Amino acid sequence: MIETNLKFLRGKHSISQAELAESLGIPRTTLSAYERGFVEPNIELMLKMAKYFGVTLDDLIAYNLEHQNPEHKGGDNLKVLAISVDPWQNSNIELVDTKAEAGYLDSMSDPEYIKDLPKIYFPKIPQGTYRGFEIRGDSMLPVEPGSIIISAYVEKLADIRDGRTYVVVSKSEGVVYKRVRNQAKEKNLLLISDNEAYNPYTMHYSEIAEVWQYYAHLSFSDTKHTFNAMLEDKLSDIQRKVGEMHSKVVGN
Structure with missing residues (x-):
């Protein structure tokens, strides 16, 4: 064709x-x-x-373009992805760090821009198209801010599996890493943080530019220390709530 x-x-x-x-x-x-x-x-x-x-x-x-006008097909199919390849025609794993996020949102469909992104190597990775994203904030603890999420490209929103984690790219929210539920009837994704201090929120299909499924992550901090800190915060919160309940009971 x-x-x-x-x-x-x-x-x-x-x-x-x-x-x-x-x-x-x-x-x-x-x-x-x-x-x-x-x-x-x-x-x-x-x-x-x-x-x-x-x-x-x-x-x-x-498609035979002589017999039809090219148009956006809509539905739950995401855009065709710009990629770069190595000398053996294998897809590279490009790295999008937090400093490059703004540029990525503007130029993610430009093969020349993608070709110039830093490349990372991950051994024994299955065949597919992958990208690495540096994450911000503490909404997905114990995965620390600054961790690199190695993720595989999702071609159709229908392929999203509820409860798994994904990198979601949109103009409105930028690059976010969340646990996802697909609300297909409403054409929304429900984005859920593992850190319960953050409320879930929805994103309409029309806002979504790319979705990448978690494969692995690279962390540069002591995850045991992070987990212990989270546990201490939760215990402190429980103790605070128990104290409030006790005060109410004593007050009555």
């Missing part, structure tokens, strides 16, 4: 093979081979082509 769409889009925009090849940074003969179906471009180049013509990767490779 991609060879048909390349020829159609090039003709629609009145672009010669030489002009398109130069814009993509490839020889004209290579582009000609793509259009004749002799070989297929790699994923990074296909993303570049889709961006050049203003269509999604899904439209470029799966």
Whole structure:
């Protein structure tokens, strides 16, 4: 399908093979081979082509654009992901730290931006598309602020499993790491913090840009100390409540 769409889009925009090849940074003969179906471009180049013509990767490779207008398909499908690959065409694990979060929200669909993010290596990880996100705040203790969540890309919101933890990316909330329940009938995700000091809240499907399922995390602090601190806080809270109940009973 991609060879048909390349020829159609090039003709629609009145672009010669030489002009398109130069814009993509490839020889004209290579582009000609793509259009004749002799070989297929790699994923990074296909993303570049889709961006050049203003269509999604899904439209470029799966639909005959000559017979339909590209449009956002809606539903619970998330966007096609921009990725970078290593010399062996395996997906890299890009790292999005808290300093890069604002830039990521603006440029997450730009393959050039993604390509320039720092890369991390995680041994024996299953095949898939992964990203590392540095988390902020204490809402998911005992996972400490500054921990790196290694997570796998979720293509469809229907694939979310209730009660598991995910990184959810949105323009309204930025990058958040939460335990999730999928409220499909209302087209919402319920985002729940493991730290009970934070109230759950909902996010509508339309606000969500990306969802990543937890695979592992890298922590740089003493988790036993963190757990003990949490336990002490809970015990103090229980003692405070017991004290309040005792005061009410004595007062009566």
